[in-house]
Amino acid sequence: MPEINRSLEHVGIGFAAFLAPPGPEVIRFTVGQPDFDTPKPVVDEVKAALDRGETAYTRTQGSVELCEAVAKHLSKHDIAAVPDDVLVTPGCKQAVLYSLMATLDAGDEVLLLSPAWPSYDGMLKLLDCVPIHVPVKRENYHPDFDALEAAVSSKTKAILLNSPNNPTGAVYNPEEIQRIVDFAIKHDLWILDDMIYATLVWTDYPYTSPASLEGGAERTITIGGWSKGWAMTGWRLGWITGPKRVMDGVKKINVSAATHVATFMMPAATVALSLEKETAMMAASFKERRGLMHSLLSELPGVVVPKPEGAFYAFCDITGTGMDDLEFATRALEEANVQLIPGSLIEGGEGFVRISYATSTEDIHEGVRRLKEWLKSL
Numbered sequence: 001m002p003e004i005n006r007s008l009e010h011v012g013i014g015f016a017a018f019l020a021p022p023g024p025e026v027i028r029f030t031v032g033q034p035d036f037d038t039p040k041p042v043v044d045e046v047k048a049a050l051d052r053g054e055t056a057y058t059r060t061q062g063s064v065e066l067c068e069a070v071a072k073h074l075s076k077h078d079i080a081a082v083p084d085d086v087l088v089t090p091g092c093k094q095a096v097l098y099s100l101m102a103t104l105d106a107g108d109e110v111l112l113l114s115p116a117w118p119s120y121d122g123m124l125k126l127l128d129c130v131p132i133h134v135p136v137k138r139e140n141y142h143p144d145f146d147a148l149e150a151a152v153s154s155k156t157k158a159i160l161l162n163s164p165n166n167p168t169g170a171v172y173n174p175e176e177i178q179r180i181v182d183f184a185i186k187h188d189l190w191i192l193d194d195m196i197y198a199t200l201v202w203t204d205y206p207y208t209s210p211a212s213l214e215g216g217a218e219r220t221i222t223i224g225g226w227s228k229g230w231a232m233t234g235w236r237l238g239w240i241t242g243p244k245r246v247m248d249g250v251k252k253i254n255v256s257a258a259t260h261v262a263t264f265m266m267p268a269a270t271v272a273l274s275l276e277k278e279t280a281m282m283a284a285s286f287k288e289r290r291g292l293m294h295s296l297l298s299e300l301p302g303v304v305v306p307k308p309e310g311a312f313y314a315f316c317d318i319t320g321t322g323m324d325d326l327e328f329a330t331r332a333l334e335e336a337n338v339q340l341i342p343g344s345l346i347e348g349g350e351g352f353v354r355i356s357y358a359t360s361t362e363d364i365h366e367g368v369r370r371l372k373e374w375l376k377s378l
Contacts, residue, residue: 007125007126007128008126010125011122011125011126012118012121012122012345013122015030015118015341015345015346015354018030018329018339018340018341018342018345019031019341022333022337022339025337026333026337026338026339027337027338027339027359027363027366027367027370028339028356028359028363029338029339029340029341029355029356029357029359029367030339030340030341030354030356031356031358032166032228032311032312032313032356032358033227033233033358034228034231034233034282034286034312034358035358035359035360036231036282036285037231038230038231038232038235039230039231039272039275039278039279041271041272041275041278042230042232042268042269042271042272042275043268045267045268045270045271046264046265046267046268048267049263049264049265049266049267049268050264054263054264054266054267055263055264056263057259057260057263058260058263058266059260060251060254060255060259060260061086061087061088061251061254061260062086062087062088062260062261062266063266063267063270064083065266065267065270066088066266066267066269066270067083067084067086067087067088068083069269069270069273069274070083070086070088070239070241070273071083071086071241072273073273074209074222074224074241077195077198077206077207077208077209077212078209078211078212079209079211079212079222079241080211080217081222081241082241082244085241085242085243085244085247086239086240086241086247087239087240087241087247087250087251087254088237088238088239088260088261088266088269089225089237089238089239089240089254089258089261090236090237090238090258090261091225091227091236091237091238092194092196092223092224092225092227092238093119093123093238094236094238094257094258095223095224095225095238095239095240096119096120096123096160096192096194096223097123098240098250098253098254098257099192099221099223099240099242099246099250100123100124100127100129100158100192101127101249101253102221102246102249102250102253103157103158103190103192103221103246104124104127104129104157104158105129105157106127106128106129107128107129107130107155108129108130108155108156108157108158109129109130109131109132109153109155109156109157110124110129110130110131110132110156110157110158110159110160110192111132111134111148111151111152111156111158111159111160111189112131112132112133112134112160113134113136113143113159113160113161113162113165114133114134114135114136114346114347114348114349115133115136115167115168115315115343115346115347115348115349115352116131116133116160116162116346116347116348117162117166117167117194117346118345118346120160120162121133121346121347129157130155131347132151132156133347133348134147134148134151135147135348136168136170136348138317139306140170140306141165141168141169141170141306141315142170142172142173142176143172143176143179143180145179145183148183149183152187156187156189157189157190158189158190158191158192159180159183159184159189159190159191159192160192160194161180161191161192161193161194161210162194162196162197163177163195163197163207163208163310164197164198164200164201164207164309164310164311165197165310165311165313166196166197166311166313167313167315167341167343167346167349167352167354168313168315169306169308169309169310169311169312169313169314169315170309170310171201171202171203171205171207171309171310172208173203173205173208174205174208174213177208177209177210177213178213178214180210181210181213181214181215181216181220182215184210184216184219185215185219189219190219190220190221191210191216191219191220191221192220192221192223193209193210193211193220193221193222193223194223194224195207195209195222195223195224196223196224196225196227196228196238197228197229197310197311198224198229199228199229199279199283200228200229200283200286200310200311200312201309201310202287202290202308202309202310203309203310207310209222211242217243218243219243220242221240221241221242221243221246222239222240222241222242223238223239223240224238224239225237225238225239226238226269226272228311228312229279229282229283230272230275230278230279231282232272235265235268235269236261237261237265237269286312286357286358288361289312289357289358289359289361289364290307290308290312290314290357292357292361292364292365293308293314293355293357293364293368294307294308294314296364296365296368296369296372297314297316297355297368299368299372300316300368300371300372300375301320301321301372301375301376302318302319302320302321302322302375303316303317303318303320303321303375304316304317304320305317308357312356312357312358313354313355313356313357314354314355314357315343315352315353315354315355316352316353316354316355317351317352318351318352318353319351321375321378324344324350324351325342325343325344325349325350325351325352325353326342326344328342328353329341329342329353330342331374332353332371332374335374336370336371336373336374337370338367338370338371338374340353340354340355341353341354341355341356
């Protein structure tokens with residue numbers, strides 16, 4: 001029989017094993033999904049588009065109106081996107097994959113600030129590229145620039161950023177982003193910037209795009225989407241933009257891979273980007289839950305957690321409990337009826353667990369209460 005692609009042997013499945021829905025008695029701190037419904041104006045618009053019969057092929061990169069709306073949204077982050085160089089993708093993951101395909105050759109190395117979202121590692125290995133996991137500072141999960149310098153080689157082609165970060169909740173400050181831009185210029189690297197959580201920042205400084213800083217625009221590919229900030233995870237809508245020569249390649253990839261996202265979703269996605277009250281309400285709710293979750297987790301014996309700075313994740317050092325992260329997560333599920341993510345499922349996450357606070361305040365109180373009683377009983 002013919003062989004399958006051998007690269008698949010090296011591709012993991014990330015958090016999948018701990019994302020399976022448990023029974024109703026279990027508190028889930030696992031899923032990175034807003035617990036809000038998609039805003040009603042967005043849902044109403046997709047229904048109207050279907051009623052209008054907008055179900056045929058259309059412009060492959062997304063409607064003109066939608067690409068203009070994305071560019072306008074990005075301008076709020078000082079990203080000077082050209083609408084004709086914006087492309088809407090079937091989810092942010094697809095945008096990340098397109099960025100890798102457009103900039104890398106087999107054997108190229110990409111720096112990941114570790115621990116990094118596991119899909120990055122998997123995508124690189126599917127393309128026969130090499131993920132280089134560079135540890136962040138353990139005390140706050142921010143970049144370690146000495147470690148970055150030590151990790152660069154003649155094969156390094158890009159650095160992939162995710163700030164606010166999944167799984168750590170870190171938000172890199174403007175000075176750090178400028179140092180990353182300077183680092184990329186020094187070593188002639190692409191910067192792939194996954195800004196999917198950019199609307200969910202709890203620090204006194206905002207999300208900062210490398211494309212907004214001197215020297216950054218010509219080497220930054222910006223990736224984002226609607227899933228997190230607009231509660232549209234199941235819609236599978238993302239965007240990608242960057243220098244024209246990169247986007248010319250991305251457009252070729254998209255034509256061969258997806259043609260375009262669903263035509264009837266484009267007007268709804270455009271409406272979503274015009275909303276302010278609804279997105280601000282969701283962000284304010286997550287910020288409040290962040291404070292609650294951090295306060296409660298800080299009371300757990302043997303657990304250390306820096307205050308999350310963005311997204312909706314707390315990344316907890318559980319080495320003080322005497323358990324490794326797999327044992328901690330397994331026993332928390334079996335003995336405390338709380339489901340969370342063991343960090344060792346991703347490189348650099350050993351000794352940590354990821355807890356999502358994209359759930360109700362009632363579940364936050366109850367879930368941490370269960371963990372506290374369980375740990376005290378050991």
